[in-house]
Amino acid sequence: MPRTTSPRLLLVWAALVALTAVSVVVEEDAPLGLDGRAAGLLILAVALVKASAVAWEYMEAGAATRALRIGVAVALCGWLALVGGLFLAG
Amino acid sequence: MADGVVAVGSPARALEPRASRIPGGAGIWIFLAVDFTYFTAIFAAFMVDRADRPEAFAAARGTVDVLTGGLNTLLLLSASYVAARALRAMRHDERRAAGRYLLAAAALGVAFVLSKAREWAIELDHGHSPGDGGFYVYYYFAGGMHLLHVLIGLAVLAWLHRRMRTGAAVRAEAAEAGVVYWHMVDLLWILLFATIYLAA
Amino acid sequence: MNRATVRACLATGPLMALVFAIGWIAGTRWIPVPGPSMSAEAVAALYVDHRVSYLIGFTLMVLAVPLLAPWGAALALISRSGERGQPVVAYAQLVLLSCCVAVFVTLYMPWALAAYRAGEVSAETTHTMHELGWIMFIFTVPPFALWIAVLAVGILWSPREEQLLPRWFAFYSLAEALMIAPAALIVFFKTGPLAYDGFLALWLPLVSFFVWMQVATVVAWRAVTRGAAVAPGAVDRRPTVVPVACLRPVGETRPLSTSAVDG
Numbered sequence: 247m248p249r250t251t252s253p254r255l256l257l258v259w260a261a262l263v264a265l266t267a268v269s270v271v272v273e274e275d276a277p278l279g280l281d282g283r284a285a286g287l288l289i290l291a292v293a294l295v296k297a298s299a300v301a302w303e304y305m306e307a308g309a310a311t312r313a314l315r316i317g318v319a320v321a322l323c324g325w326l327a328l329v330g331g332l333f334l335a336g
Numbered sequence: 337m338a339d340g341v342v343a344v345g346s347p348a349r350a351l352e353p354r355a356s357r358i359p360g361g362a363g364i365w366i367f368l369a370v371d372f373t374y375f376t377a378i379f380a381a382f383m384v385d386r387a388d389r390p391e392a393f394a395a396a397r398g399t400v401d402v403l404t405g406g407l408n409t410l411l412l413l414s415a416s417y418v419a420a421r422a423l424r425a426m427r428h429d430e431r432r433a434a435g436r437y438l439l440a441a442a443a444l445g446v447a448f449v450l451s452k453a454r455e456w457a458i459e460l461d462h463g464h465s466p467g468d469g470g471f472y473v474y475y476y477f478a479g480g481m482h483l484l485h486v487l488i489g490l491a492v493l494a495w496l497h498r499r500m501r502t503g504a505a506v507r508a509e510a511a512e513a514g515v516v517y518w519h520m521v522d523l524l525w526i527l528l529f530a531t532i533y534l535a536a
Numbered sequence: 537m538n539r540a541t542v543r544a545c546l547a548t549g550p551l552m553a554l555v556f557a558i559g560w561i562a563g564t565r566w567i568p569v570p571g572p573s574m575s576a577e578a579v580a581a582l583y584v585d586h587r588v589s590y591l592i593g594f595t596l597m598v599l600a601v602p603l604l605a606p607w608g609a610a611l612a613l614i615s616r617s618g619e620r621g622q623p624v625v626a627y628a629q630l631v632l633l634s635c636c637v638a639v640f641v642t643l644y645m646p647w648a649l650a651a652y653r654a655g656e657v658s659a660e661t662t663h664t665m666h667e668l669g670w671i672m673f674i675f676t677v678p679p680f681a682l683w684i685a686v687l688a689v690g691i692l693w694s695p696r697e698e699q700l701l702p703r704w705f706a707f708y709s710l711a712e713a714l715m716i717a718p719a720a721l722i723v724f725f726k727t728g729p730l731a732y733d734g735f736l737a738l739w740l741p742l743v744s745f746f747v748w749m750q751v752a753t754v755v756a757w758r759a760v761t762r763g764a765a766v767a768p769g770a771v772d773r774r775p776t777v778v779p780v781a782c783l784r785p786v787g788e789t790r791p792l793s794t795s796a797v798d799g
Contacts, residue, residue, distance in 0.1 A: 255424075259417040263410060270406035273534055289409075289530035293523055296416070300519045303420060304359040304512065363707035370711035374740075381735045385728070466724065473728045477736070481718065 258299045265292045290330050297322050360513035368520050371485075375478070375524055379531045382474045389470060396471035397533070399464060404455045405533040408448055409526060415444035416522040419493070423515045426506070435500040441518065442493045445486055452483055471532075478528050482521070489521045542760050545610035548603040549753045553746050555600035563593020570666065571733030572726040579666050580659035583651050590651040598644040601637065607753070608633035608683070614756050615687055615701050617763060618694020625690035632683035639679065643672035670722075670732045677719040677741065684748070685713040700759035705752070712748045716741035 269288035301319065358365065386393040422437030456476070466476040492514040499506045560566060565586075570579050583590060609630065616626040650665035691699055691706035719741045722732045729736040 255417060255420050259413060262413050266406060266409050266413065269534070270402060273402050286530045286534040289526060289534060292409075292413075293526045293530070296413070296519070296523055296526065300420075300516065300523075304516060361703065363704040366704045367707035367711045370708055371714070374711070374715050377740055378729075378736065381729050469725075469728055473725065473730055477718070477721075477730060481714075484714075 255299075255303075258295065262292050262296055265289075265295070287330070290326065294323075294326055297326070359509075360516050361509045364513035364516060368517070371520070372524070375481075375527070378474070378478050378481070379527065382478070382531060385470065385474070393471045396464075396468075396475075399462065400459070400475065400533055401455055402533055404451060405529050408451050408455075409529050411444050411448045411451065412522040412525050415441045415448070416519050418444065419515050419518045422496075423511060426500075426511050431500050431503070435497055438493050438497040438500065442490055442497065445490045445493065448486060449483065449490075452479065475532055478532060482524055482528055485521045485524065489518045492517060539760050539763075542610045542613060543757065545606035546753050546756050546760070549607035549749050552600045552603035552607065553749060555603075556597050557746075559593045559596030559600060562589075563596055564590050565593070569670075569733040569738065572667070572731050576659045576663035580654065580662040583654035583662050583666070587651050587654050591648065594644050594648045594651065598641060598648075601640045601644075604640065605633065605637050607749075608636075611687065611752060611756055614759050614763070615690050615694075615699070617759075618691065618699030618701075625686060625693070628686045629683060629690070632679050632686060635679040636683055639672065639676045643669055643676070645669075646672065667732075674719045674722050674732050674737060674741075677716055680745070681713045681717040684709050684716075688713065700763045701755060702759075705755045708751065709748065712744060715744050 265288055269285040269292070272288065273285035298319075301322065418437050419441040422434045422441060425431075425434035425437055456479075459475075464472055466472055496506065496511060496514055570582055612626045612629040612633065615629070616623045619625055646665040647669035650662045650669070654662055688706040688709035691701050691703060691709075696703070718730070719737045721730050722734075722737045725731045725734070725737075728734055732738060
């Protein structure tokens, strides 16, 4: 049985690992001119990328309707915006 | 029940997506939505409390180990990646590969649990307990609730692994639900890391 | 399953919520709650000043709470539709429900006593009664969480064709059980979100529980509409009675049949 060897999963993982590593470095070596929130924002970017990857993976497999995809995407973005907003406001 | 069953190991059948099928079933997404709302409420409460005492929270946050937090993030990201691989293997009826990936995901999950235990042991050693109030309540409570989710996730992975080993078929829905739960456990941790470890 | 009766029992759920809310919001008006950081004198003063409205509030709440029993019983019966043979999950639900109702009712005793003798006993006594009530109200959340979890697991473990309640509701209920369970941690905290006046230990579990109740009522109501007149799997244990004439015809000496029961 032919196996799909799409590198997408690996690439996403690598990107997430890189973003996480950068954010931890940014956090630890605070004097980069940015206030402490930069690291947090990077991690939220990690969350966004990850959530998108999961949604992509699942929507593809399930052949879900376009409406469902859009709905999930909107909900996700809205929710992440909320968390991000709380984060920035706090 | 022939509908949506992954007859993993049986050469004839693969996943047959019905039109408009919700992957994993509606139930798991509802569970995750409610769960996320709950954690968002926890983070919101954290933000509100932090707004009252920013210096105390910032000082407390300075004592937690961001490096270990970062390591834990990497552990869960990798566990999530491997679980995604496992699901793909299941879709292609590659039972042994799926079993190996599931085991790897569980091992990374266990590593997370051990790392967390060590992190907490060190914190408690430094005299920071949940009773210290303020920041630490959230640190331990959010961490604890998340840890509970990880343990549940490990049980789910173990169950899937067992089905792979014994040659039983797994409902496609159940496998997808289990793996998406694991993804969300990872996502929750990322948000926890951002809010509690990095935000203050 | 007699649909009208089951529906009547389900209706007691929203009724309970309504009366409870009136008792809390109009009676005791505990928003915010007199919490662990308040001194004994301050708490006792509250009881003295608001004695009557507190007593009205407690009375309304203690009247409302037993309504949980028929509601929970209806829910257990509807969920039983998925169980073959001995309904152990339904039994577990009923036992837990009884425990919950028992706790929920008795917890008003210390509060009522505190208001009853407010000003006549020492402030410490009033304060202790007040806190006893709170510990009983919140610390005893495990049977509630377990009740909801058992209901959820029962739904998930039953065959889809036979279970009247939808599976998504089971997942929602599992999440709900997770959200209310941490309330048991109140004994470790006197301030913060996990104290008995805290957001995570009181408000979130309390409000989410009542929301869950209303969702459950709607879901169960629809299930009753959808379900068969006799739920599949539910064995009707009433013996079939062969109708016997009540009155013997004049002149007959044949004895009335007494064992017209089979099954």
